[in-house]
Amino acid sequence: MIPTNARPKFLAAAFAFSLAANGGLAVAAGSHSGDHGAKKEHGHSEGHGAKKKESHDGGHGGGHGHAMAIGEPGVAAKVDRTITITMSDNYFEPEEIKVKEGETIRFVVINKGEFLHEFNIGTEDMHAAHQKEMAMMAEHGMITPTGVDHDKMKMDHGDGKLMMAHDDPNSVLLAPGKKGEVIWRFTKKTDLEFACNVPGHYDSGMMGPIEFKHGH
Numbered sequence: 001m002i003p004t005n006a007r008p009k010f011l012a013a014a015f016a017f018s019l020a021a022n023g024g025l026a027v028a029a030g031s032h033s034g035d036h037g038a039k040k041e042h043g044h045s046e047g048h049g050a051k052k053k054e055s056h057d058g059g060h061g062g063g064h065g066h067a068m069a070i071g072e073p074g075v076a077a078k079v080d081r082t083i084t085i086t087m088s089d090n091y092f093e094p095e096e097i098k099v100k101e102g103e104t105i106r107f108v109v110i111n112k113g114e115f116l117h118e119f120n121i122g123t124e125d126m127h128a129a130h131q132k133e134m135a136m137m138a139e140h141g142m143i144t145p146t147g148v149d150h151d152k153m154k155m156d157h158g159d160g161k162l163m164m165a166h167d168d169p170n171s172v173l174l175a176p177g178k179k180g181e182v183i184w185r186f187t188k189k190t191d192l193e194f195a196c197n198v199p200g201h202y203d204s205g206m207m208g209p210i211e212f213k214h215g216h
């Protein structure tokens with residue numbers, strides 16, 4: 001016999017995983033609620049988790065619902081400043097970023113390392129969720145330590161939305177030697193981090209705070 005309280009936990013966890021597989025940042029971040037659901041030891045936990053996540057996603061399908069809480073995609077014509085971010089194995093330079101409320105920043109991101117790296121703006125929870133997605137992408141061979149397998153990315157490992165996760169305006173994923181940019185408007189003071197969610201990199205310190213400063 002399966003212990004009565006073990007089964008819903010397992011189902012909820014499995015469900016959260018499959019949703020993370022199918023969705024972008026919004027759904028993945030929503031898996032936080034799934035975790036709470038999993039801790040509730042009654043038979044409906046997986047059902048509640050599922051409903052929460054569906055309404056959370058709101059049909060955006062991309063992560064834009066969450067993006068609003070952390071700021072919004074910036075408009076090139078309204079860039080206030082450019083900050084150059086260098087990515088190495090496995091750290092960012094600079095180690096922290098300071099912004100002001102309302103500022104639009106153009107981040108020019110250069111991967112000077114020998115491994116694949118990501119520059120991603122989000123909350124700690126969003127990064128944790130995205131790390132799970134990227135771990136799964138690594139399992140499927142869509143990403144390797146040194147790059148992106150574009151053929152595998154196109155294969156049906158979900159419904160194609162995994163690719164979308166890396167078209168999100170708050171992040172850029174760069175192979176060694178590549179350069180990219182993110183234009184982001186920081187609408188209000190929030191606890192934000194910039195991070196690389198390639199498996200193992202965040203935990204080895206490839207992240208830093210985004211601090212909001214006052215003044216002019």
Ligand SMILES: [Cu+2]
Pocket residue numbers: 090116117118196197198201206
């Ligand atoms: Cu990295």
